[in-house]
Amino acid sequence: MRDEPTIRAQAAEWLVRLSSDDDTEDRRTIEHEFERWKQHDPLHAEAASALEALIGQVKQVGAGDSALSGPARRALEHSFENIGRRRERLRRNVRMAVLCLLLSIPVWLFFRAYPAAILLADVSTPAGQWQQQKLADGTLLALDGSTAVDIELSGGRRIVRLLQGRIWVDVAPDPDRPFVVVTPFGDMQALGTRFIVSLTPEAAQLTMLESRVSIQPADRVETRVLEAGQQIAVTAAGYGPQQRIDIATTEQAWHDHQLIVQDRPLPEVLAELGRHRRGYLLFDTQALARYRVSAVLPLDRPEQALQLLQRSFPALRLRSMTPYLTWVGVQQP
Structure with missing residues (x-):
């Protein structure tokens, strides 16, 4: 049985190696080995894609949202921009990157779900x-x-x-x-x-x-x-x-807490489901845009709704990065 946490850790190490400042020839070798690793197993490609998307989302929110500032943001930026400067520091930098990511995710998720305007609203619901x-x-x-x-x-x-x-x-x-x-x-x-x-x-x-x-x-x-x-x-x-x-x-x-959709793009449906679940739902809008959804989905049971969508579209893959972070992607051919 394949160990998915180990695969995710391997994907993180590959991304760190790719961020190093090795000369062009060494970098090309690393890129070639990375491609071979991804092609070896569909789970490898999915783990790498999910981690790259997560890093990109966190960087994007960190750059545009003043709420995500302070030590967690600075540590995260330092880790992913400067990590891998020397090969002998590789393993220490991997641990640092993972730690900073884990520290930053709760802050990021909190301010994604509760911007200042929401926290100060007269009436709000979680x-x-x-x-x-x-x-x-x-x-x-x-x-x-x-x-x-x-x-x-x-x-x-x-x-x-x-x-x-x-x-x-x-x-x-x-x-x-x-x-x-x-x-x-x-x-x-x-x-x-x-x-x-x-x-x-x-x-x-x-x-x-x-x-x-x-x-x-x-x-x-x-x-x-x-x-x-x-x-x-x-x-x-x-x-x-x-x-x-x-x-x-x-x-x-409305009274039954259901979402009725008729021929809507899958990313729009996922965005609505994401609003009703604790944590954050990541997905590749471009890769999923070709799927159209007609369904009745339970908004008060978003995890069940995601499973129903996966049954309707067998190519969908769901990956829980943490209990509060889920990635929705497409199975690699």
């Missing part, structure tokens, strides 16, 4: 937990997992600012104070009662369950009014295609 409450004006507001909102009910407008995740709203009537859900992509003003708004880095999506909602995009292009049974996404480029939805099925899926 991964895997749903919450419903009645606001002071009588409106029912429900949040699914990993969702955060700010609420402002004073003044001439009732405002719920969606910072992350997805909300279900049943608006209490008040003709003198409009109810507005504010997102980075535009404002959605209720002209009736029930609707769902979800927010991703790429778009805000409105799903109408009852009555109507007026949408005012952030770039101030034309305002649209959606009616019950309609759904649309608003991006930085404008409106996406308008779609019809089954109201009863959609609302039942």
